[in-house]
Amino acid sequence: MRIVVGMSGGVDSSVAALLLKQQGYDVVGVFMKNWEEEDENGVCTATEDYEDVARVCDKIGIPYYTVNFSKNYKDRVFSHFLEEYEKGRTPNPDVLCNIEIKFKDLLNYAKGVVGADYLATGHYVQKSLKDGKYELNRGYDANKDQSYFLSGIGQKELEGAIFPIGHLNKKEVRKIAEENGLSTAKKKDSTGICFIGERNFTNFLSEYLTGTEGDMIDLDTGEKKGRHKGLMFYTLGQRRGLGIGGSGSGEPWFVADKDMENNILYVVQGDKHPALYSKSLDASKMNWVSGEPRVSPGECFACTAKFRYRQSDQGVQVTVLEDGKIHVDFDQPQRAVTPGQEVVLYEGNNCLGGAVIDEIEKVPLHSVIQ
Numbered sequence: 001m002r003i004v005v006g007m008s009g010g011v012d013s014s015v016a017a018l019l020l021k022q023q024g025y026d027v028v029g030v031f032m033k034n035w036e037e038e039d040e041n042g043v044c045t046a047t048e049d050y051e052d053v054a055r056v057c058d059k060i061g062i063p064y065y066t067v068n069f070s071k072n073y074k075d076r077v078f079s080h081f082l083e084e085y086e087k088g089r090t091p092n093p094d095v096l097c098n099i100e101i102k103f104k105d106l107l108n109y110a111k112g113v114v115g116a117d118y119l120a121t122g123h124y125v126q127k128s129l130k131d132g133k134y135e136l137n138r139g140y141d142a143n144k145d146q147s148y149f150l151s152g153i154g155q156k157e158l159e160g161a162i163f164p165i166g167h168l169n170k171k172e173v174r175k176i177a178e179e180n181g182l183s184t185a186k187k188k189d190s191t192g193i194c195f196i197g198e199r200n201f202t203n204f205l206s207e208y209l210t211g212t213e214g215d216m217i218d219l220d221t222g223e224k225k226g227r228h229k230g231l232m233f234y235t236l237g238q239r240r241g242l243g244i245g246g247s248g249s250g251e252p253w254f255v256a257d258k259d260m261e262n263n264i265l266y267v268v269q270g271d272k273h274p275a276l277y278s279k280s281l282d283a284s285k286m287n288w289v290s291g292e293p294r295v296s297p298g299e300c301f302a303c304t305a306k307f308r309y310r311q312s313d314q315g316v317q318v319t320v321l322e323d324g325k326i327h328v329d330f331d332q333p334q335r336a337v338t339p340g341q342e343v344v345l346y347e348g349n350n351c352l353g354g355a356v357i358d359e360i361e362k363v364p365l366h367s368v369i370q
Contacts, residue, residue: 001026002116003118004120006032011182011184012123014052016121017029018182019176029056034097034101069106077093077096091341095148095151098149122165125351126163133290134159137349137351138351143170152342158289211233212230213229215265216242225244226244231260234255239254242255272369276336278363282357283358286354296320314330314334316331317329342357
């Protein structure tokens with residue numbers, strides 16, 4: 001059985017390839033290039049990462065190739081990223097990359113070009129088969145679980161996917177790499193968005209979009225607190241980079257709202273301010289991993305949800321609507337739920353799927369947040 005491993009140059013995909021090789025499979029490593037380093041903007045470590053892939057594959061004793069999806073990435077992921085920021089929303093390109101590139105283009109390449117039976121990745125997730133349907137389950141390591149980022153895939157993708165390290169924790173993965181002499185054993189995990197790298201985010205975005213300066217207003221008093229650089233550069237709940245610390249009560253200031261029409265950034269003081277909290281959301285483009293809605297349109301069911309990666313599960317009531325839309329009521333007010341991000345639904349360890357947050361309903365301003 002031939003298995004293609006999507007290799008990033010990190011320790012997780014390295015160990016995924018190693019384990020499959022040790023189990024006797026015909027393993028082929030494939031490195032995806034999703035960003036052209038010669039581009040005038042952006043920073044990516046593709047060259048260094050590919051060299052790590054080569055060293056690991058040579059050590060394991062498997063063939064390896066590189067495939068260039070940079071045009072696909074720019075057309076279907078990066079362009080959407082820019083469009084969302086231009087609208088004042090905060091997108092999650094990692095979720096879209098998994099949908100459009102890893103589990104579409106790479107999966108098709110693995111099966112159609114390399115002749116593989118499966119595509120394996122180094123994601124910390126697991127899959128199972130229940131009542132004839134594949135389920136996407138959380139990774140064993142709760143601190144590394146990546147089901148949030150794979151909430152957009154479905155039955156076809158899960159059928160063709162293998163997740164060799166989903167049952168391990170990070171410490172075990174690094175130990176396996178070290179014991180087997182893999183050069184990536186102690187390599188630092190990548191963080192943030194690949195095409196931005198270590199660059200200042202505002203500077204990067206400014207290369208592609210023009211921000212219009214405007215007033216930064218205290219939501220409570222209407223007082224002008226300063227000037228913002230452009231609404232696209234700020235996200236709800238943001239604290240850093242406002243440049244207005246020390247005024248008022250002395251508590252930190254946070255972004256509470258954006259008025260796109262009048263180019264105003266509203267800020268409030270204190271992380272318990274009710275303007276930072278919402279009680280429900282509406283989302284669209286809902287992907288059900290099983291391929292079918294949990295209940296019929298118009299019906300409601302209880303589950304848990306995450307509104308951002310690494311957030312603990314929150315109790316919610318979900319109403320399924322028509323045309324891939326859902327309405328989600330929160331059991332408790334939630335801080336900094338942000339349009340453009342993903343709401344991902346769970347039943348226990350089972351990831352039901354995810355949707356793109358379109359609108360939020362704030363709690364009343366007179367509310368008391370505990």
